[in-house]
Amino acid sequence: KKKSGASSMEAQSTESVMERSGNGSTDTDIVIVGAGVAGAALAYTLGKDGRRVHVIERDLTEPDRIVGELLQPGGYLKLMELGLEDCVSQIDAQQVYGYALYKDGKSTKLSYPLEGFKSDVAGRSFHNGRFIQRMREKAASLSNVRLEQGTVTCLVEEKGTIKGVQYKNTNGQLLTAYAPLTIVCDGSFSNLRRSLSKPKVEIPSCFVGLILEKCELPYKNHGHVILADPSPILFYPISSTEIRCLVDVPGQRVPSISNGEMNHYLKTVIAPQIPPELHSAFMAAIEKGNIRTMTNRSMPATPQPTPGALLLGDAFNMRHPLTGGGMTVALSDIVVLRDLLRPLHDLNDAPALCKYLESFYTLRKPVASTINTLAGALYKVFCASPDPSRKEMRQACFDYLSLGGDFTNGPIALLSGLNPRPLSLVTHFFAVAIYGVGRLLLPFPSPKRMLIGARLISGASSIIFPIIKAEGVRDMFFPASTPAYYRTSVN
Numbered sequence: 001k002k003k004s005g006a007s008s009m010e011a012q013s014t015e016s017v018m019e020r021s022g023n024g025s026t027d028t029d030i031v032i033v034g035a036g037v038a039g040a041a042l043a044y045t046l047g048k049d050g051r052r053v054h055v056i057e058r059d060l061t062e063p064d065r066i067v068g069e070l071l072q073p074g075g076y077l078k079l080m081e082l083g084l085e086d087c088v089s090q091i092d093a094q095q096v097y098g099y100a101l102y103k104d105g106k107s108t109k110l111s112y113p114l115e116g117f118k119s120d121v122a123g124r125s126f127h128n129g130r131f132i133q134r135m136r137e138k139a140a141s142l143s144n145v146r147l148e149q150g151t152v153t154c155l156v157e158e159k160g161t162i163k164g165v166q167y168k169n170t171n172g173q174l175l176t177a178y179a180p181l182t183i184v185c186d187g188s189f190s191n192l193r194r195s196l197s198k199p200k201v202e203i204p205s206c207f208v209g210l211i212l213e214k215c216e217l218p219y220k221n222h223g224h225v226i227l228a229d230p231s232p233i234l235f236y237p238i239s240s241t242e243i244r245c246l247v248d249v250p251g252q253r254v255p256s257i258s259n260g261e262m263n264h265y266l267k268t269v270i271a272p273q274i275p276p277e278l279h280s281a282f283m284a285a286i287e288k289g290n291i292r293t294m295t296n297r298s299m300p301a302t303p304q305p306t307p308g309a310l311l312l313g314d315a316f317n318m319r320h321p322l323t324g325g326g327m328t329v330a331l332s333d334i335v336v337l338r339d340l341l342r343p344l345h346d347l348n349d350a351p352a353l354c355k356y357l358e359s360f361y362t363l364r365k366p367v368a369s370t371i372n373t374l375a376g377a378l379y380k381v382f383c384a385s386p387d388p389s390r391k392e393m394r395q396a397c398f399d400y401l402s403l404g405g406d407f408t409n410g411p412i413a414l415l416s417g418l419n420p421r422p423l424s425l426v427t428h429f430f431a432v433a434i435y436g437v438g439r440l441l442l443p444f445p446s447p448k449r450m451l452i453g454a455r456l457i458s459g460a461s462s463i464i465f466p467i468i469k470a471e472g473v474r475d476m477f478f479p480a481s482t483p484a485y486y487r488t489s490v491n
């Protein structure tokens with residue numbers, strides 16, 4: 001099935017080549033590098049808007065990865081806006097209604113605030129490769145989208161303007177694809193982003209991925225987050241029979257799989273912290289041995305507007321995957337970009353287009369920065385620490401989220417991408433800190449508890465403010481004060 005999907009796409013692309021060979025080589029409006037989550041969704045979106053799109057993807061067979069397996073409800077809404085919601089059907093995707101949070105054997109259920117939305121609006125979890133393959137097929141079904149297997153080696157630049165890309169096709173031929181606009185979506189390991197930005201990539205931790213079988217999650221159709229030591233463990237269903245487990249390992253190195261260190265670590269450090277219902281399936285998954293690892297990268301967007309080109313997806317911006325926000329940001333960015341490009345008939349004036357698209361960086365900010373900041377801050381709060389003030393903050397966060405009402409709904413609406421407002425994020429973050437301090441000081445404050453309280457507030461500030469600073473305070477909180485914000489009205 002895998003192969004036929006890929007070959008039907010290639011057949012489609014060959015047809016398109018023949019169709020166009022008479023018209024010269026610049027019959028493309030937009031070249032897209034990479035057909036992962038961002039590239040495939042973008043290709044369909046721009047193709048549907050009538051653009052002639054040429055997508056070049058390194059490998060058109062179904063990817064098998066441990067990334068991008070839980071789409072938040074906010075991301076599903078974006079998928080609907082793009083007309084791609086059917087890509088989560090027929091892949092045994094599971095609906096997700098919220099999270100269960102575990103700490104020291106206690107658990108609390110945090111439901112997404114889905115009231116008022118259509119009944120199918122919920123999170124979705126699935127095999128990432130199946131989802132991507134559905135989007136690729138949908139993009140390739142448009143006659144003006146050409147999806148080709150090939151590896152892009154570099155961008156083609158002339159006098160500071162990107163004119164297209166150079167790539168190697170499956171026959172090893174070095175070819176050039178020209179277009180007025182090149183959109184680079186080559187993912188987290190992007191080789192091309194350095195030509196278009198000054199990336200500052202951080203690797204706070206790694207995820208170790210396993211698949212649990214023949215077991216039920218304690219909270220059906222929910223993601224599970226265990227506030228473990230040294231850092232969180234996640235579970236969510238990825239099909240009707242499989243549960244993904246992601247174990248966070250702080251730092252850039254994971255225990256070696258080949259010399260058995262990994263099995264030992266999972267059995268002795270992690271297994272005792274797993275909910276009893278999942279314990280035997282977790283041990284069985286270790287024995288089965290299909291253990292995968294992936295570095296967790298974080299990179300604020302650092303736009304460096306370049307005529308003729310744009311970065312999108314993980315090539316442009318990354319955040320810790322703890323909150324499963326990456327695909328939601330990518331899809332939200334695609335909606336912003338689509339709406340900006342829609343009124344333009346001609347993309348050929350590269351400097352003018354570049355200036356016009358500067359507003360993209362501002363318009364995307366409220367959603368992207370909220371999701372990014374939450375991911376970075378929550379990861380730090382959820383990690384175990386010997387520091388008593390950090391311990392208090394972690395406990396306060398668990399208890400605050402368990403309070404119900406707005407205390408639960410506000411943060412979970414941020415996390416789900418249903419209401420990603422920067423101000424709401426800062427408010428709830430400091431409300432957690434103040435809640436923690438209040439508990440320390442009541443009923444009778446002691447000097448030691450006051451000191452811990454003060455350190456809790458300063459610790460909370462030192463977590464969130466640097467992230468906000470990296471995201472850009474002005475764009476995040478006052479987008480309307482940015483000149484580029486208004487540029488869209490020119491059209």
Ligand SMILES: Cc1cc2nc3c(=O)[nH]c(=O)nc-3n(C[C@H](O)[C@H](O)[C@H](O)COP(=O)(O)OP(=O)(O)OC[C@H]3O[C@@H](n4cnc5c(N)ncnc54)[C@H](O)[C@@H]3O)c2cc1C
Binds near residue numbers: 190
């Ligand atoms: C461990 C982990 C877990 C995650 N879990 C979630 C989650 O649950 N929910 C969520 O929303 N996000 C999650 N994310 C983030 C999410 O996976 C990414 O945000 C998303 O995949 C970004 O899409 P993309 O298209 O930019 O990159 P990708 O989906 O990686 O696609 C990049 C594509 O470009 C192709 N490519 C690369 N180089 C070239 C080249 N030179 N020429 C041609 N093609 C090329 C690749 O083959 C690939 O198909 C997770 C990330 C990690 C690391």
